[in-house]
Amino acid sequence: MSSERWNVTFLESMRKIGDPKADAVITQIVDEHEIRAVNEMMKSLTENDEIVSEDMPPIVRGYLEETSILPEWADMDRIRQGEAFFEFNWPVIVTFLFCASLPSAYAAWRGAQVLHLTQRLTEHVHRRIFETAQFLLDAMSPGGLAHKGHGIRSAQKVRLMHASIRHYIQSVPRWNEQWNEDWGVPINQEDLAGTLMTFSVQILVSMKRFRIPMTQAEQEAYFHAWKVIGHIMGVDPRLLPNDVDDAFALATAIFDHQKGESEAGKELTKALLGFMALRSPGQLFAGFPASIMRQCVPDEIADMLGVPPANWTKALFFLENAILRGIDRFEFRHRNFSKLLESFSGRLVDQLVLIERGGNRPLFRIPKSLRGVV
Numbered sequence: 001m002s003s004e005r006w007n008v009t010f011l012e013s014m015r016k017i018g019d020p021k022a023d024a025v026i027t028q029i030v031d032e033h034e035i036r037a038v039n040e041m042m043k044s045l046t047e048n049d050e051i052v053s054e055d056m057p058p059i060v061r062g063y064l065e066e067t068s069i070l071p072e073w074a075d076m077d078r079i080r081q082g083e084a085f086f087e088f089n090w091p092v093i094v095t096f097l098f099c100a101s102l103p104s105a106y107a108a109w110r111g112a113q114v115l116h117l118t119q120r121l122t123e124h125v126h127r128r129i130f131e132t133a134q135f136l137l138d139a140m141s142p143g144g145l146a147h148k149g150h151g152i153r154s155a156q157k158v159r160l161m162h163a164s165i166r167h168y169i170q171s172v173p174r175w176n177e178q179w180n181e182d183w184g185v186p187i188n189q190e191d192l193a194g195t196l197m198t199f200s201v202q203i204l205v206s207m208k209r210f211r212i213p214m215t216q217a218e219q220e221a222y223f224h225a226w227k228v229i230g231h232i233m234g235v236d237p238r239l240l241p242n243d244v245d246d247a248f249a250l251a252t253a254i255f256d257h258q259k260g261e262s263e264a265g266k267e268l269t270k271a272l273l274g275f276m277a278l279r280s281p282g283q284l285f286a287g288f289p290a291s292i293m294r295q296c297v298p299d300e301i302a303d304m305l306g307v308p309p310a311n312w313t314k315a316l317f318f319l320e321n322a323i324l325r326g327i328d329r330f331e332f333r334h335r336n337f338s339k340l341l342e343s344f345s346g347r348l349v350d351q352l353v354l355i356e357r358g359g360n361r362p363l364f365r366i367p368k369s370l371r372g373v374v
Contacts, residue, residue: 005238006253014193015110015184019234022163025063030167033057038164060160067159067232068152070145074228079145082225085218086140089207096206097136098276099289100296101198102129106268107301109260110183111191116264117178118165119271126275136199139229155232162187162234190254193230193239197251200226201244206296219244261304269305 029037041056056064086093106112119128135154138144144151169175169186179186200223207214223244230240241247276289291310294302 006250008257010238011190011254011257014189014236014239015191017189017236018166018185018187019159019163019189019192021067022063022159022234023166025059025160026163026167028059029057030171038167041160041164063160064156067156068148070228071231074145074231075224076145078221078224079228080142081218081221082223083140083142083144085214085222086225087142089212090137090140092207092210092212093140093203094133094136095292096203096296097133097199098129098272099293100206101202102132102272103269103293103297103301103305103307104198104202104255105195106265106272106305107260107297108191108194108255108258109262109265111194111258112262112264112268113180113183114165114169114186114191115268117169117175119268126271126278129272129275139199140225145225145228151229152232155229159233162192189236189239190258192233192235193250194254194258196226196230196233196235197247197254199229201247201251204244209296216244223247259301259304265304266306269307273307 026038029041037057041060106115135158138150138154141150143149144154166186169179184190204214204219204222220243223241227240227247231237239250241250273289273293287308287310290308293307294310297305297307
């Protein structure tokens with residue numbers, strides 16, 4: 001698909017489309033069992049790390065079986081290479097999720113509205129952020145996209161939760177009255193594709209910015225794995241790019257189409273910074289979340305989102321860069337990326353492990369294959 005396809009007319013048309021397959025599941029459950037059944041399913045999806053299909057209505061079991069099949073174009077060798085890339089870099093990628101991917105999503109002013117609305121109408125705002133990190137680990141950990149892997153199950157759950165949210169906003173008065181039709185269908189296809197780009201190519205952009213070494217093959221493999229995840233999550237095939245360059249073109253087109261200041265984006269960013277501040281270890285890193293976020297996104301976007309000015313901790317980056325430039329002159333080339341970032345990422349992950357998600361839900365689950373990294 002040529003990058004010329006990613007034009008405003010096409011993207012605007014995608015804002016009118018939800019996810020017909022998942023939406024049909026929710027509609028049938030409501031028609032046959034009333035909305036209480038959706039509430040029960042949502043509770044089960046939210047509170048359990050596994051979907052026990054025997055406990056679900058037949059249409060949900062059918063959905064799980066059908067959507068667990070990978071597309072014909074999925075390349076397991078490339079998926080495994082993308083998972084290996086994630087396995088090697090995952091603590092830093094989690095930090096980029098918080099400091100680059102989510103802020104980029106919040107800067108899409110229409111797409112941010114549904115995130116803001118659902119956070120205001122549900123409890124535990126920070127839990128939503130926490131669960132996003134858990135989804136990242138489930139989706140990209142080695143074996144996540146294998147048969148009955150955590151990545152497939154997590155993507156299926158998120159897809160059904162998206163459909164449930166669409167139903168609530170479109171059908172339940174207390175939600176619908178707060179929705180503006182100019183924002184498009186809630187969690188529409190452009191928003192789904194934009195989110196997919198923030199989880200994939202936005203991570204690669206941040207890694208380049210911090211001089212984290214990676215080959216073109218690794219980038220293509222990492223994106224390919226996310227393209228498969230996008231398929232499982234119901235992204236329209238017309239919005240699945242061919243390769244990394246095509247994905248960069250789509251990400252740029254969506255961002256240019258959606259970029260804008262909003263109170264929703266500012267409040268979401270404030271909650272995200274608050275979440276990171278609570279998990280930032282020690283006084284040394286006080287104010288560091290805002291500083292690192294401003295290193296990860298352009299100042300224009302940071303200002304638009306109300307990110308506080310970087311404090312004295314930004315000097316740590318300048319000092320480290322000066323040291324690395326000196327090292328470069330002596331031809332030391334071994335993993336010359338930000339040790340400051342690496343240290344913060346490891347400590348942030350350590351803090352995530354200590355958070356309980358509430359109720360009977362387990363702690364932050366780190367797959368066995370990743371536990372030796374931090």
